[in-house]
Amino acid sequence: MTEITADVLAIAGIYLVALLVIGWWSYRKTLPTPEDFFMAGRAFGPVVLIFAVYATNMTAFYMLGTPGNAYRQGIGTYGYIAFASALVIPAMFYLIGYRAWRVGKRYGYMTPSELLGARYESPAVALVLFVLLVFYTVPYIVTSVIGAGLALESLAKIPYLWGAVSVLLITMLYTVFGGMRGTAWTSVFQGLVFIVVGLLAFVLIANALGGFTAITQRVYAERPELLQRTGNFDPKDWFSFLFIAPLAVIAFPHVFMRILTGRSERTLKALTVVYPLLFLLTWPPVIYIGLWGSVVIPGLDARSSDAILPMMIARFLPPAMLGLGLAAIWAAIMSTLDAMMLTLSTMLTRDLLGRFFPGYMREKGREVVLGRIFIVLIALLALVGAVIRPGTIYDIAKFAFTGYSLTVPAMLAGFYWKRSTAWGILASLVIPNLLLPFYYFTPYLSWSTFGFLPVVPLLVFSLVLLVFVSLWTRPPSEQTVQRFFNPRL
Amino acid sequence: MSPKERIFVLVLIVFVVLHLDLWGWGRIEPMLFGWIPYHIWYHGLLTLSVALCMVWLVVWVWPKDSSKF
Numbered sequence: 001m002t003e004i005t006a007d008v009l010a011i012a013g014i015y016l017v018a019l020l021v022i023g024w025w026s027y028r029k030t031l032p033t034p035e036d037f038f039m040a041g042r043a044f045g046p047v048v049l050i051f052a053v054y055a056t057n058m059t060a061f062y063m064l065g066t067p068g069n070a071y072r073q074g075i076g077t078y079g080y081i082a083f084a085s086a087l088v089i090p091a092m093f094y095l096i097g098y099r100a101w102r103v104g105k106r107y108g109y110m111t112p113s114e115l116l117g118a119r120y121e122s123p124a125v126a127l128v129l130f131v132l133l134v135f136y137t138v139p140y141i142v143t144s145v146i147g148a149g150l151a152l153e154s155l156a157k158i159p160y161l162w163g164a165v166s167v168l169l170i171t172m173l174y175t176v177f178g179g180m181r182g183t184a185w186t187s188v189f190q191g192l193v194f195i196v197v198g199l200l201a202f203v204l205i206a207n208a209l210g211g212f213t214a215i216t217q218r219v220y221a222e223r224p225e226l227l228q229r230t231g232n233f234d235p236k237d238w239f240s241f242l243f244i245a246p247l248a249v250i251a252f253p254h255v256f257m258r259i260l261t262g263r264s265e266r267t268l269k270a271l272t273v274v275y276p277l278l279f280l281l282t283w284p285p286v287i288y289i290g291l292w293g294s295v296v297i298p299g300l301d302a303r304s305s306d307a308i309l310p311m312m313i314a315r316f317l318p319p320a321m322l323g324l325g326l327a328a329i330w331a332a333i334m335s336t337l338d339a340m341m342l343t344l345s346t347m348l349t350r351d352l353l354g355r356f357f358p359g360y361m362r363e364k365g366r367e368v369v370l371g372r373i374f375i376v377l378i379a380l381l382a383l384v385g386a387v388i389r390p391g392t393i394y395d396i397a398k399f400a401f402t403g404y405s406l407t408v409p410a411m412l413a414g415f416y417w418k419r420s421t422a423w424g425i426l427a428s429l430v431i432p433n434l435l436l437p438f439y440y441f442t443p444y445l446s447w448s449t450f451g452f453l454p455v456v457p458l459l460v461f462s463l464v465l466l467v468f469v470s471l472w473t474r475p476p477s478e479q480t481v482q483r484f485f486n487p488r489l
Numbered sequence: 490m491s492p493k494e495r496i497f498v499l500v501l502i503v504f505v506v507l508h509l510d511l512w513g514w515g516r517i518e519p520m521l522f523g524w525i526p527y528h529i530w531y532h533g534l535l536t537l538s539v540a541l542c543m544v545w546l547v548v549w550v551w552p553k554d555s556s557k558f
Contacts, residue, residue: 086539216526227520242505272546276537277540
């Protein structure tokens, strides 16, 4: 083992041990009840909630996919992804998140399926939403594990699978023991790590390359096309993307559930105001590193360019920074991975077993035990996906995000349209999701996009179905509707 | 949706139009400090504006009476 590899592993090892310590502390604080294990008693204040949500939102897509995209498509990556997110996500925190938080607090809902199933008095709505969210969360988990393996390979020259297994194992341990409290407090730590290290890498890499002006002017001289959007982005694609990642975030069950853990309205308000500023602080640095990489390490193919950020750290920063760089990348990845694993576990426990075997699940302590077992099983499934490695991080994420976005009309209807019905919701969920693979894997429906991304015609179709079918079917009882529109706390 | 929320949604639509900025699609200059091209400083200012918009949201749009939306 080289000296550099030993340094990298030592610092990364310290980071992983810190996570285990936080996980153990959380375990000691967590009661073995579903409300405390899955929701930490809904007691998070502003700082924990902001970091829990933001760090959960940031993943391999942020630390690897985004600089990779900047490497290939240039500076417009900021507007395309970061600004679109900074605008739409906090808006959705208010328009959907606040309402979900209120009914969640009032009636004890934990998952989107529980909530929407109750809103429409429909086990079918709950089950369909559960299936869709699980289906789209699994590939998203796989992107995280792939990213973890790539990072270790780039920074320490250790085979990809070692990184994947290490990250999965540690994440699984602190999630199994610490539950929501563990995943949220590790998110605070992880958020600080990747924000600080990202900013440090930005400054130090620029310094190693002659300064911000020198290296950016070099990009201007050699690859000027990357400093603007013509030829790199299409306006219709640009507009469409607002409805993929940014809109999808509120539908991510792991983000949705975290919003429900807020202690008060003040907590949610703080989240809404601070969120755009976090994008402005943390995204330009990684985008610039990818951009600079285009002239410093040219010629990478699409899949390899996903690793441009760790490559740049490995090439230009002192050995100590390599370990911090790996820790930062893993922090961004693990802060989402733990949330998704816990969320899937919660959904399998409550939405599946709780619905079909209520008597069995009523036994004291059983829900938490099974929740912990599911976390382990999900980790094993993720490992299989990481070994297969079906595509680039960016491509996998785009497919999953479109699927999540297609659940948003149902959520909006649930909180804003009293006349919406269970059949309308089912139509809006099922039919567009059945069409989604045709858009991504066949040419048969490309005529209907008119140059936009598939999410646009699919969302329009989803809304049309929701309205049309609702108007022809019976809404839930007035009493249920009032529970959701006036949940007194 | 309350009238204030409708105004908020209209403001979001204005931001979407500004975000499209077809008029600046191919621009690089002016480049601030020699390393911040048009796209970054324009969208950076927009991001700050969004944050201010969210302050306006929590102060003016967010329901005062927590029993109603």
